[in-house]
Amino acid sequence: MKIPSRIQPLVDDGLVDEVVSRLMSGKEADVYIVRCGGQLRCAKVYKEAVKRSFKKAAHYREGRKVRNSRRARAMEKGSRFGRQEQEETWQNAEVEALKRLAAAGVRVPETFGCLDGVLLMEMIIDGEGDVAPRLSEVAMSAEQAVEDHEVVMEYVVRMLCAGLVHGDLSEFNVLVDDYGPVIIDLPQAVDAAANNNARAMLERDVDNMTRYYAQFAPELAGRQYAREIWSLYENGELEPDTPLTGDYQEATEAADVDGVLEEIMAVMAEEQARRERLSDEENTE
Numbered sequence: 674m675k676i677p678s679r680i681q682p683l684v685d686d687g688l689v690d691e692v693v694s695r696l697m698s699g700k701e702a703d704v705y706i707v708r709c710g711g712q713l714r715c716a717k718v719y720k721e722a723v724k725r726s727f728k729k730a731a732h733y734r735e736g737r738k739v740r741n742s743r744r745a746r747a748m749e750k751g752s753r754f755g756r757q758e759q760e761e762t763w764q765n766a767e768v769e770a771l772k773r774l775a776a777a778g779v780r781v782p783e784t785f786g787c788l789d790g791v792l793l794m795e796m797i798i799d800g801e802g803d804v805a806p807r808l809s810e811v812a813m814s815a816e817q818a819v820e821d822h823e824v825v826m827e828y829v830v831r832m833l834c835a836g837l838v839h840g841d842l843s844e845f846n847v848l849v850d851d852y853g854p855v856i857i858d859l860p861q862a863v864d865a866a867a868n869n870n871a872r873a874m875l876e877r878d879v880d881n882m883t884r885y886y887a888q889f890a891p892e893l894a895g896r897q898y899a900r901e902i903w904s905l906y907e908n909g910e911l912e913p914d915t916p917l918t919g920d921y922q923e924a925t926e927a928a929d930v931d932g933v934l935e936e937i938m939a940v941m942a943e944e945q946a947r948r949e950r951l952s953d954e955e956n957t958e
Contacts, residue, residue: 674692674693674694674695675692676692677692677703677705677718679718679789679790679791680692680705680707680716680718680791682788682789682791683707683716683788683789683791683793686788688709688785688786688788688793689707689708689709689716689793690707690708690709690710691707691708692705692706692707692708692716693705693706693707693708693713694706696715696804699858701719701720701858701860701861702717702718702719702720702860703717703718703720704716704717704718705718706796706804707793709785709793713796714785714793714794714795714796715782715793715794715795715796716791716792716793717791717792717793717794718790718791719760719763719764719790719791719792719860721760760790763860764787764790764792764860765787766859766860766861766862767787767792767858767859767860767862768784768787768792770837770859770860770862771783771784771794771859772784773835773836773837774831774832774835774837774856774859776835777831777832777834777835777913778831778913779828779831779832779835779856780828780852780853780854780855780856781855781856781857781859782794782795782796782797782855782857783795797848797850797855797857798850799850799851800850800851805848805849805850805855806848806849807844807845807846807847807848807849808844808845808847808848808849808854808885809843809844809845809885811849812889813889814889815889815890815891815892816890817889818886818887818888818889818890818893819886819890819892819893821849821853821854821886822882822883822886822890822893824853824854825847825854825856825882825886826879826882826898826902826917827913827914828854828856829842829875829878829879829882829902830902830911830913830915830917831913832856832862833865833875833902833906833911834911834912834913836864836865836866837862837863837864837865838862838863838865838868838871838874838875838878839856839859839861839862839874839878840861840862840863840874840878841858841861841878842856842877842878842879842881842882843878843881843882843885844881844882844885846858847882865906872903875899875902875903876899876900876903878899879898879899879902880899883896883898883899893919896919896920897919897920897921897922898917898919898921900921900923901917901918901919901920901921902917904921
């Protein structure tokens with residue numbers, strides 16, 4: 674097929690030998706199958722902000738660190754340079770997230786570099802060498818659904834332990850090969866500690882996945898994995914291999930406000946008595 678203009682620089686640099694076909698067009702990027710030497714890979718061509726339909730992108734950018742202060746100021750002002758830097762930051766976020774998650778034990782595509790808004794990465798294939806299907810295209814037994822759901826929950830936990838929340842996880846952002854689920858599409862991944870929307874995003878991610886798998890394994894419906902995961906995370910008790918039950922229940926005991934106030938008043942009275950005692954000692958000297 675004709676080489677897309679955005680991929681032409683990679684061809685010129687010898688990174689891509691041939692564009693085989695267009696794989697898909699999404700809300701944030703177009704993906705092509707390309708040949709690099711003897712291997713087939715994916716080239717993800719990010720769309721410009723004006724053409725991207727990703728909703729509330731600012732919510733996802735919150736908390737992302739920009740090391741260069743000049744760039745940060747330009748991004749805040751919304752200048753042309755700032756918009757360019759913002760686009761580069763958005764694209765590089767996926768590369769950084771993929772590398773960080775791979776190191777954390779999450780199955781994600783391997784990356785081979787990002788140039789001029791085009792990310793080269795591994796093509797996930799099935800047992801016959803074809804492009805692996807999305808989870809939304811796969812039917813499974815109840816037993817398989819429970820097993821794969823457990824794997825995805827483990828990946829969510831590992832992501833969070835690595836400091837990230839996917840932010841847009843659903844059956845459309847998971848591929849399934851012969852070895853199980855593979856997490857994809859991470860340009861919107863958020864910093865769990867720095868983004869005020871992180872908890873809500875994690876809950877949506879987990880609920881999306883649980884709801885989907887519950888179609889095949891109804892016993893998963895209504896389980897509270899998201900609240901369990903976030904509670905463990907907030908309390909500093911979440912580890913990559915933490916077992917989950919989904920049986921989490923919110924504490925129902927009302928806070929003893931009167932008791933707390935009494936303790937505060939007692940401490941204040943003690944401090945006041947201490948100050949008066951010191952004042953009396955000073956006056957007698």
